[in-house]
Amino acid sequence: MSQQPRPPVGYQGVPQPQVVPPVGRPHGPYAGFAGHPANVTPRRTLRRFVLWGGAITLFGLTGLALSIVVLDSTGATATMLGLLTASIALGIVVPVLLWVDRLEAEPARIMWFAFLWGALVSTLGALILNEIGMAFFAGLEVDPRFAGAVFVAPIIEEALKCLGVLVIFFVARREFNGIVDGLVYAGMVAVGFAFIENIIYLGGAFNVLGTPGLFGIFIMRCLISPFAHPMFTACFGLALGMIAFRRQWRYAFIPLLGFVAAVFLHFLWNFAAVSSTSGFFLAYVLVQVPLFVGFVLILVYSRRQETRILREHLTGYGLNGWFTPAEVAMLVSPRERRRARSWARGVGGPRAEEAMEAFQDEASELAIARHHLERGDPDPVWRHREQALLHTVTARRASFAPPQSQAAQAQQVIHQVPHKR
Template sequence: MSNVPLQPPPANPSPAPPLWSAPPPKGRTGGIAFAVTGIVIAGAVGLLVLGYLAVGLGVSTLAIGAGLAVLPLVVVLLTIRWVDRWEPEPRWALWFAFLWGAAVSVAFALVVDLGIQLAVAYAESGATLDEAMQAVVQAPIVEETAKGIGVLLIYAFSRSHFDGPVDGLVYGATVAAGFAFTENILYFGAALIEGGAEELGATFVVRGIFSPFAHVLFTACTGIAIGIGARRGGGAGVIGWFLFGLTGAILLHALWNGSLAFADDAIGLYFTVQVPIFIGFILVTVFLRREEVRVTRTRLAEYGAAGWFSPAEVQMLATPAGRRQARAWARVQSPPRTAEMRRLITDATHLAFTRQRLVTGRAGLRSSVDEDALLRAVAADRASLVR
């Protein structure tokens, strides 16, 4: 962190900002290029995984399993969208996260599992790895490592979109949602083949109704930890936070799998162990969202003092109630100004978190460029609304 006192935000040069059209802020194209490359690679891996599933399950069974797996996926993605509403992450980064979980992480887990099985069989002729050992030790380590690497890559190549724990939670949850989707297809397909509709129904109840957020809980530990490291200054220290979060994810995953593998009363254990964990996760999420609101309000108030926003506009842009009122006002205008208001809210929120990076000493040249571009974008948004 620099010892040079941080200067206040630049003053607004004009009380009525002129309409301005700008190119995308500099320094963000690297993240987009990474995402496009990653999406292409993950998509190619996804085709291989799809072929593997089609061969192993059969096309009709694959279709049934995929159809059922979509149901919990929709619930999870809608929840992630709710968490991400305050400062939405870019779609390209979320697509990369989902495909990394659904394709690359699954492929990694399958390859490692095959390698371990072959190694055990070679070491002891005809031997197989104990299923409980796979569930409690192998699966948590391999799967959480594969998913966590995806979140770490997003931080490494898109730091301007990784401001803190909520961003890490969103990216980790999205990776996990993709992984759970493909894994559910495997479980549902295998259940249908082995036990017919009855076995499939029981598996769907366990995975689709009782535990659709299981993988989200695990990988969110890694994402939140990386977000904490990013907020505390980034740099090499993020690796330590990544390992800390990954350890928590592995232990929580092992506890979850172990409770299912060894419990005599699975339902009772679900309500006494797993439900409290889920409630705790909800409380942490609510706390982190409130922290985002606080940061937004504090930083936009600084820009308000410099003449960029009126006190009423700070209230409008930095509180949930104010945003609801702003959207309602935009909808009843003639013509409606919903898109313009949404753009102003988004740019102002990004401006607040860019300012947060400057305040916390995580700013480089890119953050200063982003601040300048966002200030002008906010001026253009306001001009289009009052025009």
């Protein structure tokens, strides 16, 4: 006979669930997708089909057009060299964003959307609109290259990148849950944009100056300043994250300030880059380095805030009988999460490891759902999601742990994994 979770004890941080789900395999309308409500109406299925169909069509057309433009301007050889060298910057920035996003990982489909929006939509739009802006300033007898880099590019490029973050904020609103999410989504959009822009600059430098030119641009853009674009757009993502739980028009000025900050930092960077070599390095030391330090501090602070939210809400669930103290300690520590997955694989193979990973991810989603509920989010999906996730985390536990007391299960998860000394 399956063991039922202990009834709530009245802990004020976690009100008693309206429906206490039984231990066992998920069933009913929430069995479809990791605790998320399944599509039970044709309208919701059609809406999802239209959204993703539109996104795939948009990315396909912009990708085709961008490929033609880049190949025509730089040539196949220079484009391939630019692609290979620009990929190194991806290997620097993307792991940092994934590190920040470890505890409450964002869905891969939305991360790919963010990257492709920046790489395809934002880049192609910027190429077109920047040319128009440069032509406008050329008619005013102003150096079009200087005006384009300093006045046109910061506004246009940040507007197109921030638009992608804003689309995620509204369309995938239930996956945009705070500052960390805002930083990660904005960073992925900016990484995609910088990736294609680097290919264009690297390929152009190779055509004009050969290998030395390629190497020089690689040092400047991929090694010295790989975080430039992510830091600019992160201002807007940070601002959206600040209002993720307060989606009211009276807070609209916060994202507006974030956009202005992104444009201003982009302006400073471009102005220094086109002024002189000495001016660039001076701006790099006095502006870019402190900005990067501040960016890192914000990432660390945001990670700690997310950890605090997880610990607070999962402890509340633990006091109501859903998690043991050892499980809570494991769930709020990336290191202990890794050890728990290794333990599960050792005792139950790949399927048990998958169940442990799902248990960890769904526990994080459960804490986010509770955070929405306690902040008074009127969307009824959070109540439904909480009930479904309470059910599925119990079922996941049964997949990687033998039928015994929860305390004994947790002790195995935490203490049977060998400690590294």
